[in-house]
Structures are given as structure tokens and as C-alpha cells.
Amino acid sequence: MAANIAERVHYPLDSSSYKIIDEIGAGNSAVVYKALCIPINSTPVAIKSIDLDRSRPDLDDVRREAKTLSLLSHPNILKAHCSFTVGRRLWVVMPFMAGGSLQSIITHSFQNGLTEACIAIVLKDTLNALSYLHGQGHLHRDIKAGNILVDSNGSVKLADFGVSASIYESNNSSGGGSVACSASSSSSNSTSSFMFTDFAGTPYWMAPEVIHSHNGYSFKADIWSFGITALELAHGRPPLSHLPPSKSMMLNITKRFRFSDFDKYSKGHGGSNKFSKAFKDMVASCLNQDPTKRPSSEKLLKHPFFKNCKSSDFLVKNVLLGLPSVEKRYNESKVVDPNSKGSDDDDEDPGMQGNVKQRRISGWNFNEDGLKLEPVFPKDHCRDDVVKQVRFEEEKVIKEHDVVASGTVMEPKPNTSSDVVDHDESLVVEKVGSNIGGRVVNNREAMLGTLNVLKGSLEQELGQVKFLMNLIGGEEIHVADSEEQMVQEISKLRTELEVERKKNLQLELQLENIKLHLSSAVNSPKS
Amino acid sequence: MKGLFKAKPRTPIDIVRQTRDLLVYFDRSTESRDSKREEKQMTELCKNIRELKSILYGNSESEPVSEACAQLTQEFFKENTLRLLIKCIPKLNLEARKDATQVVANLQRQPVQSKLIASDYLEKNMDLMDVLIVGYENTEMALHYGAMLRECIRHQIVARYVLNSPHMKKFFDYIQLPNFDIAADAAATFKELLTRHKSTVAEFLSNNYEWFFADYNSKLLESSNYITRRLAVKLLGDMLLDRSNSAVMTRYVSSRENLRILMNLLRESSKSIQIEAFHVFKLFAANQHKPADIISIFVANKSKILRLLDEFKIDKEDEQFEADKAQVMEEIAALEP
Numbered sequence: 001m002a003a004n005i006a007e008r009v010h011y012p013l014d015s016s017s018y019k020i021i022d023e024i025g026a027g028n029s030a031v032v033y034k035a036l037c038i039p040i041n042s043t044p045v046a047i048k049s050i051d052l053d054r055s056r057p058d059l060d061d062v063r064r065e066a067k068t069l070s071l072l073s074h075p076n077i078l079k080a081h082c083s084f085t086v087g088r089r090l091w092v093v094m095p096f097m098a099g100g101s102l103q104s105i106i107t108h109s110f111q112n113g114l115t116e117a118c119i120a121i122v123l124k125d126t127l128n129a130l131s132y133l134h135g136q137g138h139l140h141r142d143i144k145a146g147n148i149l150v151d152s153n154g155s156v157k158l159a160d161f162g163v164s165a166s167i168y169e170s171n172n173s174s175g176g177g178s179v180a181c182s183a184s185s186s187s188s189n190s191t192s193s194f195m196f197t198d199f200a201g202t203p204y205w206m207a208p209e210v211i212h213s214h215n216g217y218s219f220k221a222d223i224w225s226f227g228i229t230a231l232e233l234a235h236g237r238p239p240l241s242h243l244p245p246s247k248s249m250m251l252n253i254t255k256r257f258r259f260s261d262f263d264k265y266s267k268g269h270g271g272s273n274k275f276s277k278a279f280k281d282m283v284a285s286c287l288n289q290d291p292t293k294r295p296s297s298e299k300l301l302k303h304p305f306f307k308n309c310k311s312s313d314f315l316v317k318n319v320l321l322g323l324p325s326v327e328k329r330y331n332e333s334k335v336v337d338p339n340s341k342g343s344d345d346d347d348e349d350p351g352m353q354g355n356v357k358q359r360r361i362s363g364w365n366f367n368e369d370g371l372k373l374e375p376v377f378p379k380d381h382c383r384d385d386v387v388k389q390v391r392f393e394e395e396k397v398i399k400e401h402d403v404v405a406s407g408t409v410m411e412p413k414p415n416t417s418s419d420v421v422d423h424d425e426s427l428v429v430e431k432v433g434s435n436i437g438g439r440v441v442n443n444r445e446a447m448l449g450t451l452n453v454l455k456g457s458l459e460q461e462l463g464q465v466k467f468l469m470n471l472i473g474g475e476e477i478h479v480a481d482s483e484e485q486m487v488q489e490i491s492k493l494r495t496e497l498e499v500e501r502k503k504n505l506q507l508e509l510q511l512e513n514i515k516l517h518l519s520s521a522v523n524s525p526k527s
Numbered sequence: 528m529k530g531l532f533k534a535k536p537r538t539p540i541d542i543v544r545q546t547r548d549l550l551v552y553f554d555r556s557t558e559s560r561d562s563k564r565e566e567k568q569m570t571e572l573c574k575n576i577r578e579l580k581s582i583l584y585g586n587s588e589s590e591p592v593s594e595a596c597a598q599l600t601q602e603f604f605k606e607n608t609l610r611l612l613i614k615c616i617p618k619l620n621l622e623a624r625k626d627a628t629q630v631v632a633n634l635q636r637q638p639v640q641s642k643l644i645a646s647d648y649l650e651k652n653m654d655l656m657d658v659l660i661v662g663y664e665n666t667e668m669a670l671h672y673g674a675m676l677r678e679c680i681r682h683q684i685v686a687r688y689v690l691n692s693p694h695m696k697k698f699f700d701y702i703q704l705p706n707f708d709i710a711a712d713a714a715a716t717f718k719e720l721l722t723r724h725k726s727t728v729a730e731f732l733s734n735n736y737e738w739f740f741a742d743y744n745s746k747l748l749e750s751s752n753y754i755t756r757r758l759a760v761k762l763l764g765d766m767l768l769d770r771s772n773s774a775v776m777t778r779y780v781s782s783r784e785n786l787r788i789l790m791n792l793l794r795e796s797s798k799s800i801q802i803e804a805f806h807v808f809k810l811f812a813a814n815q816h817k818p819a820d821i822i823s824i825f826v827a828n829k830s831k832i833l834r835l836l837d838e839f840k841i842d843k844e845d846e847q848f849e850a851d852k853a854q855v856m857e858e859i860a861a862l863e864p
Contacts, residue, residue: 010666013705052754053797059758063711067670070708073621083707088753088797090707136625137584296587507847509770517815 011081011093012039018047018093022327024100029054034096034327044096045081053088062090068138068161076129078149078159097157099150100326105319106145106236108329113236116279118319120309122148123230124301125156130226131297133158134219143225144205145232154312154320205229205238220291223300227286234275234283278305284368539582539599543608546575550611553618573623580626583633600637604648609634613658616671628671632678646682653688655679660694663701663713673712680716683724690720690731696738699746703755714758721762725771732766732775740779748788757800760792764806780811783820790828793835802841805852812855826864833860 012018018035019042025032029051036042052062069080069092083092099105102122106114114122126148133140140147140158147160205225232238282305288294295303324332537545549572582599585591603609612631616624635645649655656679662672680686689695698720701713721728732739747759767776779785789811792804811821825832836856841848 052757053799059711059754060715063708063715066708066711070670071621071625084705085707085752085754090754510768513768513770513773514813517813520815 009040009081011037011045013082013084015084015086015091018045018091020047022331024326024330037093044098046094046096048092048094049086050090050092051088052085052090065161066090066092072133072136072138072161074129074132075155076125076157077132078157094159095151097149097159098152098326099154099320099323100329101146101159102148102150102233103144103146104326104329104333105150105323106233107333109323110319111236113234114319116234116276117310118315119230119233119279120306121154121312121315122150122156122233123226124306124309126158126226126229127297127301127306129158130222131301134222134297139219140222141225142205143222144229144238148229150315150320152316152320154315156312156315205232217291219296220294223286223294223297224291226297226300227283227294230279230283230286234279276305278303280368281305537578539579539595540602542575542578542582543599543602546572546579547606547608547611549575550608550615553615554611569619573619573626576619576623576626576630579630580633583630583637596637597639600634600644601639603634604644607652609648610652610655613655613672613675617665617668624671628674631675635678635681643682645679646684649679649682649685653685656685656689656692657694660689660692660697663697663704663709666706666709669706669709670712673709673716677716677719680719680723683727686720686724687727687731690727695720695735696742699742702747702758703750703752707754710754718758718762718765722765722769725769728766728769729771729775732772736775736778740785744785744788748792753797753800756792756795757797757803760789760800760803760807764803767807767810776810777814777816780814781816781818781821783818783824786811786821786824790824790832798841801839802848805839805848809851809855812858822862823864825859825862829859829862 017039018037020033020035021044022034023031024034024046031049033047033049035045035047037045050062052059066080066083069083072079078094078097081093081095083090085091113119126143130140130143138161140161142160143158147158149157149159151157205228206221228238282300282303285293285295285303286300300306323329549568552568553572579599582595583591609631612627616627619627636643637645656676659672659676659679662668662676665672676689680689698713698717702710702717704710704713721732743759743763747755748763750756750759766772767779786808789804789808792800793808795801795804811817812825814821817825833856836852839852
């Protein structure tokens, strides 16, 4: 009854009805506030204020996020009370979750991770949310502790649908919103009805097939991120986050000498025996390299690890008790280290702001005994041979990249099978040769050039893409075992070509129009 | 015994029929009825709608089968199922509403013997569009009806009906509704109406030029709402730059009042609006038959415009933009009183 009435409450649609108390999170183009809704008994709310002028040119993503939030209804999903514009900002009014995000909780009080009993409660509720979402045809695409919130009564809710996507809408433009999300850029449209190919999420948590997203990915990508989140809750941080979140991070970890750091880290945190067999097994199933072998959220809920799961009261007593308020934690984190992970309801590492990240991971191997995720680098691995470079802030990339390129990364290394490519599009896929025959892609200069030219004129682009296709076709002779990848590569390039052709046609039409005017100008005498 | 003679699996046709029967039941719904029975029937109805959805979209185990989809579609439009469903949506729970919306959306694209029979049905039942459009005024229903509407106007004949209906005027208000999610949905529909079917749009714009652009200017381009201005100027550019609308474009860029509005938008502090405004503004400058009053505005403001354009930079490198800008500046610089 009470819940029914609460649902009917209409939150006011003007900013003057809300009194902002404190900032509790911030990201690239959004700030999250704690506020009171004055007309409704000064109910506390969280307001996510998104700068619309800074978001992508078309507002479709923002619309989709707002719609998703309005139409989802599940006890473990943080929904929006309402949303409205205030000048150039969009205000999304949501219930205030007094405990804040799990990420903020572990950063503040549980730096070595939560106990398994607590993890089970959090993860079970998260799975309930995921199961609902997937049943609705939605992918969350950004599952991580920073997006799992707790209320003062211990109830757990999954938040932030800034990059979520729906299989029912995937035919509209390219998915992948970037409203207030840390990392998102999209390239091609989805290839099949239930698959996505655009790149969205936050790198640490990202499934291998999302990183190699041109092959397509689906619901199981969320399951991977869910597994990483389990590790995050258990260890107090996601795997590999001991490496500095700087622009060179992923470039660095692909280098061999960095491996020692990782070993040190692994040894330093060696207490893996504290985890139960059930937990390790559950995480391992989520972190299977093969998406089809990962369990569905529905199936995962039946895993022994979630049996005898304690109630939310347990969470209140063991995690929330004595914890400073969300706003206090947020402000403290800002004072201690402006670059530390202080973000809360919002999902961004402040360290990410203004930084370009270039990350390359060819794969992850989960070490079940140690409950650790270990990186696989292109060099050491034969199967994962497509590497992607992502960039996060468009304008700065070229400059920053030049610095990187002239530095250590581009050193000619005979066996380095991958390379960094700069490109006008926000996402670049690069073909990397297989190591089986010890072969190196010796055409990489040409490839680099080709991909660079893509940002040139459209006519040139058409020619160059054809050239690139030939190039890849030619490579097949040398690198037989990656034929499949190449076929996929080619089909992806074909799609891109098609898109470019369409753009070209449009531009030609425009040009013709202008020409028409020009020619009539020539004919008419000028005064 | 019962186990031995398990009920035959229901065919898509059975499911549509049963759904229809249940819809008829709820459509007649009166106050005085056995609430327990009603609840049971409602559960049954929701279950059926979900089954329809799973036939049309497939599920985690199987891809949709085209023959089953065709059978379903044919049976669905054989009678007035769509009308019943649209009418009954407010009575459904949230999950069933979403399922129903997706079913209706999918049916618009289902071919039956390579014909879109949904289009034929709608042609005879255009008044359903009136129900869907007015749905924007109902906060509860807006997103469901809006999504259905957008699917229906994929059919050219339906889009033509909506464009020429008195409802068209209402969109100017709908896209400024205070609820952002609803306003944005209405804006998406508005854009679809004005860009999807080229020939229909061109015909509409020519026939309704006067009122349409008067409203467009005053209600949208000069709205006090940032998001409205931004969407409107972008859509204006999309419409005018479309080749099929060249006659309308020529007319639009010959108006002094229009130029004034675009020049104001060009001076906005929002970069996004400025950029979109430029793409329309350049058409005024590129027009080789500029009326005298347009020329006089350009001449009178020549130095200001040139300075503004000179300082106008976009964050991303864009050769096309730079080339356009150079051409516009050249054009304006060459104008003499």
C-alpha cells in the first residue's frame, strides 16, 4: 500500500522546488548533488546534473537514458523520479541512497575488501537487477562497485544507465551513450539483432569481447564486468588498478618489464586463502574468456555462493554502521587527494578528467586459486590478435598521442605485433599478426598511413579503405590462422565504407546545391 | 491421464485470438465485476502479450521464425486487435505495457507475403494516430504511445496523415513539455515526421510554409528553452539542406526575419547551437539571388559578422567547416551596398 502511494508521488519539475545540500559526486560532464525536495516533506534526493552542451552532438543518447530510467521498475534498480532541463543542464532527480556507492565504501573503510558474507548480499541484489535488465532486453554495460549503491536500510540498487543499451533500440543510430559516463565512444552499428559492436563502459571492468567489440557482444559482457566487480569487492579494488590511471597505463602494462610490478602486487596481497571455493568458482565462471561459457544472470543466481545469503540488516550492521555520510566521504576524498577515486554516485574516476587513456589489453586470464586476474599481452598470446585503442577526450588526443608516439612506445621492436594508430574516429581497430609462425606484420607502416588517411577527404577515403581491404586480403597468405578475424575485419570495413558512401552522397548533394547557386551567380551580372 | 494428453502447443494464431478475446473482455470492462476473476484474466492477458513478443523477437534460446511471425501478423490485423490493444494499454501493468509497445513496433515491420499489411490496416484506421498523438498529454502513457507512434509513421501514408492533421501544431508544445523524457520523445517523433519521407515532407512544407515556419521561428528557434532551440536549429538545418526541400530552402533564406533569427542564434554562448546555426546561416550567404533587404543586413553588419566568423572555431578539426566558413566570409566581404 505505502509503496503504491509513494510511486504515485509526482516530483516537481522545477529547480526551485529543490534545495541543494552538498555535492556528492562529479564526473566529466555531470555533477551529483544531495538535495531536498521541499514540497514533498523535504525528502532527500540525489540530483544528477548533466551539462548538455558538453554531451554529444545529437541528444539521442540522453533521450534514451531518460527513457530507460523512466521505464525500468525493479527494487534493485535506481530509477529516476523525474528529469527536466535547467538552462543548459539536465537534472535527473533520483532517490537519495544514504550509504553511497560500494566503491566509496570500500575506498573509505574496507580497503582490503569486504567479507564474503557482505559480498554475497551485494552481488545477489546486483544479479537480481541484472536478471531483470537482461530480461527486458537491456545491457547495463557499466557494472562496477561505483555504480552499485546502498541505502541506509541496506537495500542495494544498481545505478547509472548512461551507457546502457537496449536490443530493441539498437537499430537506431549507434548506441553507446556518453552522457556522464567515463568512457564511451561508438563506431559502427550493431551487426545482428542481439549484438552490439560499440565500445562502452570503463576499461578495468570491460569484457574482452567488448574491447574487441567489432566481433559483437551481448548480455554476457555484463557478466564479465560482474565478475570483475566481485574481485573489486573482495580485494578493495579492481584488478590492475594498482597501476597509475595515467594515459600511458595500458601502454605500459603491455611492456614486459612492467610485469614485475604485477608480480610484486600479487605477492603482496597473497592472502587468497580467505576466499571460499564457492566464491572462487562463481567468479571464475563469470570470467571465462568465452562469453558463451559464462552463466546467464538467471543461472548465476542459483550458484551455491548465493545460498544462505544474509539479509540486508547484516549489511547495515557490518558495513554501514559507523560509516561517515556520503557527502563527508566525498569531501574527504577531495581534500586528501584530488586525483583519488572520490567519485560516488557518479561513475567517473576524477583522475580521468582531461586525461587521455590509451589502453591495450589482449586478454585476461583468471587465476582461480589466487582469485586474481592476470593480463595477457598480445606478445604472449596467440589467439587474441585484435587490439583496440580507445580515446576518451577527443580534442587532446592528437597532441598527447604525438608525445607518446615519439616516446618509448613506438620503439621498433621486432616482435611487437601491435601498434598505436591515431584516427579521426574515436575508435580504431588494428590488425595484429599472430605469433605462431613468429611472423610480424611488416605492413604496419602502410596500415598506419591508411588509417590516418581515413580522416582525409571522403573520396580519398573510399580508395584507401579499398586499399586496406586488399592489404588485409594479401596478409592472409602469411597469417593463415587469423583468416577468420580478417573476414570479420573486412566485413566491418565494408560497413564503414557503406556509411562513408552515404555521407559522401549527402555531401555531394549539398555541394551540387551550392554549385547550382554559384553557377547562377556567374550568369547573373554582379553590380 | 492428463499428462498423457498434454495440451497441444498453441500456435501463433491461437495466441493472437486469445489475446484478442481477453482484450475484448477488458474493453467492455465495467465497475461491478468479480475482481478475482479480473485479476486472473489480466495475468493471462499479460502472459499472452509476452508470448507474442517472444515469437516476434525470439528469445535467449531461439531466433524468431519468419513463418510464425507472418502468421501472427496476419491474424493480428485480420481483426481490430491493434485498436483494442491501444485502448487497453492504460489498464495493463508497466511490464505488459512495454511488451505491448514492442509488439506493436515489431508488427509495423513484419512482411506478410512481402507486403506490409500493417500499413493497409492503419490506412483504414487513421483515427488511431489521434489516440497515440494525444498520448503525449498523458504522463503515464506518453512514452508507450510515443514509441508506437514513431513506428507507425514509418509508413509513408501514416506520416502524411499525421503531418496534415491538426495535431501537427501540438508538437510545438509537446516538445517543450516539462518532463524531459516525454519532451525528448516528442522531439524524436517530430524529427522523424519532418525528415523520413522526403517527398511527403517537401509537399507538406510547401503547402504549409506560412504557419509552419512562423510557429517554428517563434515557438522553437526563439524559445526560452535551451534544449528546444538546440534541437530546432539542428532539425532546421537537416530540413533545409535536404535536396528534396530545395524550394523551401530558397524561400526560407530569402526572408529578412529568418536571417535575423539565425544571426541571433549564431551569437549564442552555446557552442552546439552556434555550430548548428552556422549550417543554416551559410545558406543565406550562399544564396545567389539575395533579396535587397538581405544584402543590406549583411552589408550593415559586415564587419561584425566577419569578426564573429573569424573568431568562430570549433574544437574538432573539420575541413568542411573551415571551407564553408571561408566561403561565407568571402561572399559577405564581397557584398557592396
